[in-house]
Amino acid sequence: MAMKTLWALIVGLSGLLLVGASQPPTSLDPGAVASPEGYPVRNDLLVRSCGACHQMDEEGRMSRISFLRKTPEGWQASLQRMVALQGVRLDPATAANIVRYLSNEQGLAPEELRPVHFEVERRRVGMEYPDDNTLETCGACHSMGMAMTQRRSPEEWELLAATHQGYYPRVDGQRFRRGGARPGEFPVERALEHLKEAYPLATREWAEWSANRGPARIEGDWILEGWEVGRGAVFGRVEITPVAGSADEFTTRIRYHYPEDGETLVREGRVILYTGFQWRGRSTEVGGEGAASRMQAEGTRGELREVMFVERDWGEIHGRWFTGAHDEFGLDVRLRRAGSAPVVAGVFPESLRSGSAPTELRIFGAGLPVDLRPQDVELGQGVEVEAVVASHPDSLRLRVRVSGEAPVGARDLRLRGQVVPRALVVYDRVDYLVLEPFAGLARIGGIVMPKQYQPFEAIAWHSGLDGRRGTDDDVRIGRVAVTWDLVEYPVTFEDDDARFVGTIDARGLFTPGADGLNPERAGDRNNMGDVWVRARHRPEGEGGRVLEARTHLVVSAPLYMHWDNWMLEPEVTP
Incomplete structure (x- = not known):
């Protein structure tokens, strides 16, 4: 504790000295911009834990805290920084309560998070950003997603730049105040203008979502379809059960299958739904058939973190599951609600070669007909369903033959009147x-x-x-x-x-x-x-x-x- 306090003191003092020595432009003066915005804090734990430093005004707004909106990861990072650099002591229950409150009351709306959901999914993507100066100023050290997943008042964007200068004093010479487009203009000034305009604290999207947000009704059975790089398609089922006494916690039981290598895994997990749509969960493998999965073999002991996005109609959930220790390993996952009507999740293999020997085609889904006949399935010109090998409500096995004259291209799957567009492709060669x-x-x-x-x-x-x-x-x-x-x-x-x-x-x-x-x-x-x-x-x-x-x-x-x-x-x- 003493070392942490000393370190926080050293960083704080050196930051002030270095900011003063570098003589930042007037626009970076925290007192230069006043903001009438801000959200009153109505959480006693937050006030007691943070009120010693973050003063509350007559409207119940706490300094700094009330003028930010972030994802759960963003708020957790703020708490971690307070612990590491300011000597704050929080027990896990208090910290979790604060993160949940701030994520729910000062989070992001679905429309705000959707374009940058890759950041919280820990997904590597190549992206184009509309403002080159901001990309070069901020993206030189971290993903632009770190900025895009925040909303701040104008003053808070200024304070964020000042915080960077305090903690990372070399940033002025590296980028903030180097290489301006015009004499006397610094890149950080232009970047701040852009960030204030692009990511303001108050938005129509957040106002509308806050007014409409309520407990998400996601309990029930769901169909899983996904993809893992190196292993291919995955299909399965997810059972979501509410936790008694909680409006935003759920348990999950997941069973999914890799048709390419034949492995089946069962997982059990727990989920918190932040802001009414942000799924954050962890699941652990409790049993499996076949060889150990790649992710387990890499030392993850079968635990996966789950970051997903619940759509407004509660009919679809999508995102990514990854290992945490090595987030380069993971699955892209899509869940669709299983109802009384048959639902097709996908087929395996995803392509059939013309003129080849009869091939087994598997159809995965929920509520599939167990009394299926070959004539109930259509796959277009040149593809004949010779037999139904096996039938189960979650999967069907068919034997199909593709003629040598079958046209190349995508095929729709017609299953007793249900149509799945572009369910598979027919090809005659690999180019x-x-x-x-x-x-x-x-x-x-x-x-x-x-x-x-x-x-x-x-x-x-x-x-x-x-x-x-x-x-x-x-x-x-x-x-x-x-x-x-x-x-x-x-x-x-x-x-x-x-x-x-x-x-x-x-x-x-x-x-x-x-x-x-x-x-x-x-x-x-x-x-x-x-x-x-x-x-x-x-x-x-x-x-x-x-x-x-x-x-x-x-x-x-x-x-x-x-x-x-x-x-x-x-x-x-x-």
Whole structure:
């Protein structure tokens, strides 16, 4: 406690001195902008825990706190920072209560969070931001999603910039006050103008959502469909049960199946629904059939974190489940409510080759007819359902034959009057491969800092009717089996990155090398570098032809600055 208090004092004093020494422009003066906005605080625990520093005015607004809106992750990060830097002591129950209150009363509306939901999902995306100056000013150190998931009063945006200058004094020379578009203009000033306009505290979306928000009615049975890079499609069921005495807590029981490798997993979990639509949960594997999953094999002990978005009509929930310890591993998940009518979640395989031998096609869903006949299923011209091999309310097994003259392209599935558009595709050849993701990033580690892995998968494509690769009529065939290896990405003479950066296994999972100096490498260099990831595929029945695809992989330094503040003591983490 004494060390934390001393550290907070040192940071606070040095921040004040450095801000004063750098002479920031007048617009960064916290007192220069007054705001009539703000939300009264009506939570006794919050007032008692934070009121010593955050003063309350006559309208019940607390300084700083009342002039912000954030996601649950944003509010938790604020509490973690207070604990780490200001010596605040909070027991887990109090911290959880404060995060829940602030997320519900000063959160984001669905329309505000939807464009940037990737940030809380910990999803790596390539995005374009409309303001280049703000992207360069803020995005040089962290994702723009950190700014986009906040709403602040004008004064609070100014104070945020001042906080950066206090905690990270070099930021002025690195970006804030360097490289302005016009003489005498600093990038941070233009960025603040943009942030105030783009992400104000008071919005129509939040006002409308606050007036309409109520307990979400999500209990019941749901159909699960998803995708995991490296393993493909996943289908299953989720049972959601309310926790007695709580309007926003639920338990879950999940059973899902990977049709490609045959593994079935069962999970049990618990969920808090923040702001009426923000699903935050954790689930643990309680049983499985077949080999251990990749995520479990990487040391996660079967626990997954769940970040999802509940749609307004309570009919669909979508998002991402990831491991937490290594958030590069995860599933994209979509839940749809199961009702009395049959619902098709998807099919496997997702493509059928024309002229091939009879193939088993599996249909996954809920309430599927168990008395199905071959004539009840239609898949378009050239695709014949020869037999119903097995039927269950959650899955059907069909034997289908595709003629050699079947047209190439997407096919609708018609099942006793229900139509599933573009449920699968028919193809006659594989024209090219695409590796996903389109570029990879891994980080060395394992000694001082954790490793960051990078999974890949190969997707086969048909060039479509025009026969040209990369045009709009191309047909996605789906995942195919490939052989993987690493190829040198030459940057310097006698470049040898491919020997040291790491290894890629038969599943397409890249494991980086260890952090620190490597005495086996010239100059005792570390194991960083960049390489080509190469995949080779030999299409069946195409005379031994081999297709090849590559993607660029950067193996970088460990992530020393972790914005989740993972070094906090467990007993004070909400």
